[in-house]
Amino acid sequence: MALCGMLLKRQQLLMLGLIVLAATKASQPNSSCGNVSCGNVNIPYPFGTKEGCYRDESFLITCDNTSETTPKPFLSLSKLPVLNISLEGELLVSTSIARRYSNASIIGADNKLSKFPLSVKRNRFTVVGCNTSAFITRYSTGKDYVTGCTSLCNQYSVVNGSCFGIGCCQTPIPKGVTDYVVEFWPIGEHNSNNSDFGFVVEEGADNFSLDPENLENRKTAPVVLDWAVGNETCLQAKRNSDSYACKAENSTCYNSTNGPGYRCNCSSGFEGNPYLEHGCEDIDECQNSPSPCAKNEKCTNLPGSHKCSCEDGYEQDTSTTGCHRVSQSKDIIIALCISIISLLVVLLGGSWILWGWKRRKHIRIKEKFFQQNGGLLLKQQLSSNQWSIERTKIFTSEELKKATNNYDENTILGQGGYGTVYKGTLSDNRVVAIKKSKIGDQSQIEQFINEVIVLTQISHRNVVKLFGCCLETEVPLLVYEFITNGTLCEHIHDKGRSSLLSWEKRLKIATETAEALAYLHSATSMPIIHRDVKTANILLDDNYTAKVADFGASRLVPLDQTQLTTLVQGTLGYLDPEYLQTSQLTEKSDVYSFGVVMAELLTGKKALSFDRPEIDRNLAISFVSAIKEDRLLQILETHIVNEGNIEQLKEVSNVAKRCLKLRGEDRPSMKEVATELEGLKSMEKLSLGSIDVNTKKTEYLLSATSHSFEIEGCSTSTTAEYDSMKVQLLKLVDNGR
Known part of the structure; x- marks a missing residue:
């Protein structure tokens, strides 16, 4: 059983090899085929007369050598005589002439053309006779058609040998006709002495006359067929290189316009058989007579074309085609031009080298900065x-x-x-x-x-x-x-803008800023302390949405720490007093700065101003003092008091006061502040009530450390690092105590 199985597998492999070999033979002829002809007809590949020399059965030509005269080629499938084969995709054959005799009998009415259709451009359906109509029809393959023409005349009005509508008519051939039947329909009284003829014929065929007497002695007419390879388009055929018919290197493919398939042509400047490997050869235009080049020009053959150039000692004549001898003065000019061009090349080359050196230097500097900046x-x-x-x-x-x-x-x-x-x-x-x-x-x-x-x-x-x-x-x-509407500082302290910043918008801005700081303190992977919260670092868009910006002073707090020891940095008026004294930076430092921002929103005053009396220079201190002394409404901005909810204003002020506690541990977290402000946004207007003025005194621990401060301004600010600023700030803080 195992031996039988092995034999069966070998037989299958052998059959597969034969199939592959057959496919290879179909795409290229055997080397033994050579140039083939039958009688006076040359038979180029893909046509052939024997096995292995043609592409497929539709291209098989049978050469009849039995006749005593010249051998005659026939299309094997349709038995049509072949008169000529052109690699341009045309096949000239003979088809029968249909004839209707006076006794109404018809002969030669059926023509089958194999797979190649009638040429639409080269043929005409022709009817010769009087008072008759003839049609070519087909009722098969799902592509039915009827076409024909009518000839009206009498026996005395026929113009012999011509077809201008008298005794003869012609009509074009539809596309895709591979077989057809000729039918006659007599009209009126038919002349019983003459025959009617219907046939397809090559337009302008040599040695073919439409004279009725000539047609009486003819049985066939020359007809041009359009032949093409396969049933695929060029795009589809190229996917299989083995079966693709255009084998020549310098060949092109174009789709058939009359039926399925495609054809091959040699590229421009080449000639030969595109269906054979190395079949398209270069045309040596220089061998043509007359020469394609003008007088005093030498011709150089190129693949697919040629080039004309002046012979030595000659130059192109701009006024006419051709060349004329170069004068000696022009030789000098040419030498001078060459020298100038050489000098320019040297200069340009040097410039290019210099540019390249500078560019490489610039790249090295950028790489240095890139590494230097981390x-x-x-x-x-x-x-x-x-x-x-x-x-x-x-x-x-x-x-x-x-x-x-x-x-x-x-x-x-x-x-x-x-x-x-x-x-x-x-x-x-x-x-x-x-x-x-x-x-x-x-x-x-x-x-x-x-x-x-x-x-x-x-x-x-x-x-x-x-x-x-x-x-x-x-x-x-x-x-x-980029945030389009400037800073909160500009909106508060620019008198032209401050009236536009209603209490509703101010509370919204405060709430959104608190939410952002709470997010930085608790919602990020590593807490971030902003360290420079102020109205100049809160941007507003066109909808007055707050955007916290400028993280240049910000610091990351490792998860295992609650405070950082840093060089004190910040803006005077917003700076946390506890941070100033201890250099210990915590999240509560941002809370204090936010309390100053809230005081600015409520009062419309700058956080620090040396234009105010000394006791009121520091807004945080004067704000807390006003609450303690029950004169809050006196320091609030007038239009806020007029339009705001008094109880709401008191509650928001108390939140700000809690943020301004001197000890950080007494201040709320930013998350608590954000939650309280969100709740206060929904309060309705209430009448003025008492204000809680209970505050808790906290002492400061003064130390002699070096610090870096900013003097607040809406447009610009400067940095100062000197102890006098610190002393001034602490003096203001002491006044608030």
């Missing part, structure tokens, strides 16, 4: 967080230079102790704020990179979104979304 660390951090990669872009210095018009002074939005902010427009038309940070030493680079990573993870509607950064410059650049 670029490698940033990439490493981003690669470990796929979400950050998607949200953060590392911009090139060229992108941001173009966005800010080379950091034009007119694009500056503000300047502060932590950098300069520019307005810019990116290539995608996004308007952004570009912050040029100030980094004092290399020890801060890692902290800066950590801040960038954390900021990319912040996703809160009330925190300005960070788009990315640039590290190719001397100092790092941060790219934020």
Whole structure:
């Protein structure tokens, strides 16, 4: 049984090999086929006369050598005599002439053409006779048709040998006709002495006359068939390189316009048989007579074309075609031109080398800054967080230079102790704020990179979104979304704007800012202390939605710590007194600064102003004192009192007072503040009631440390690092006690 199985498998493999071999033979003829002809007809491939020399059965030609005269070729499937085969896709054959005798009998009415259809352009259906109609019809293969014409005349009006409608008529052939039947329909009184003829004939065929006497002696008419390969389009056929018919290298394929299949042509400038490998050969146009080139031109043959150029000592004549001898003066001019061109090449080459050197130097500088600013660390951090990669872009210095018009002074939005902010427009038309940070030493680079990573993870509607950064410059650049409506500071202290900032909007801004700070303190992966909460760092959009910005002074708090020891930094008037004394930075430092922001929203006064009396210079102190002395309504902004809910104003003021407690442990968390403010937004207007003035005194522990402060301003601010500012601030705090 095993032996039988092995024999069966070998037989299957042998049959498969024969099938593959047959397919190979179908696509190319055997080398033994050679040039084939039958009688006076040349038979090029894909046609052939013997096995292995033709593409498929529709291209098989039978050569009849039995006749005593010249051998005659026939289409094997249809038995039609072949008169000529053209590689342009035309096949000239003989088909029978249908004839209706006077006794109404008909002969030669049926013609079958194999798979090749009648040529629409080269043939006409012709009827010769009087008072008769003839039609060619087909009722098969789902493509039925009827077409024909009518000839009306009498026996005396027939114009012999012509077909202009008298005794003869012609009509075009429809597409796709591969077999047809000729039918006659007599009209009126029919002349009983003459026959009627109906046939398809090549238009303008040589040695073929339409004269009735000539037709009486003929049985066939020359007809042109359109032949094509296969049933596929070029696109479909090219998918199978083995069966694809266009084998020549310099050949093209075009779809048949008359029936299925496609044809092949040699490319322009080549000739031969495109169906054979190496069948398309270059045409040597230079061998043509006359030469394709003008006088004094030499012809150079090229693959598929040729080139004409002037012979040595001649040049192109611009006035006429051809060349004329070069004069000696022109030789000098040419030599001079060559010298000038050579000099220009040297200069351009030197300039290019210099440009390349400068460019490489510029790239090295950018790479140096990139590494110096922690670029490698940033990439490493981003690669470990796929979400950050998607949200953060590392911009090139060229992108941001173009966005800010080379950091034009007119694009500056503000300047502060932590950098300069520019307005810019990116290539995608996004308007952004570009912050040029100030980094004092290399020890801060890692902290800066950590801040960038954390900021990319912040996703809160009330925190300005960070788009990315640039590290190719001397100092790092941060790219934020641009907020259109300025800062809260401008809206409060610009008299033209303050009246537009209603109490409802102010409470909304306070609530949204509190929610953002609560988010930074508790909802991020590592708590963030802003450290510079002030009205100048709260931006507003067109809907007065608050956006907390400027994280230049912010610090990350490890999860295992509740406070950080840092150099005291901040803005005078907003600075936490406890932080000032101890240098211990906690989340409650932001709470104190937020309390000052709330006091500004309620009173419309700046956090610190040396234009006010000394006792009122510090808003936090004077605000708490006003509550203690039951004169809150005297310091609140007038239009807020007029439009606000008095009870609501008192409650919000008490929240601000709690935020301004001198000891951090006595202050609420930002989450508690946000929750209380959200609840107060829904209060209805109530009458004025008593104000809780119970406060708790807290003593300060003074120390002699060095600090960095900012003097608040809405547009610009400056940084000062001197002890006199600290003394002034502590003096104001002591006055509040």
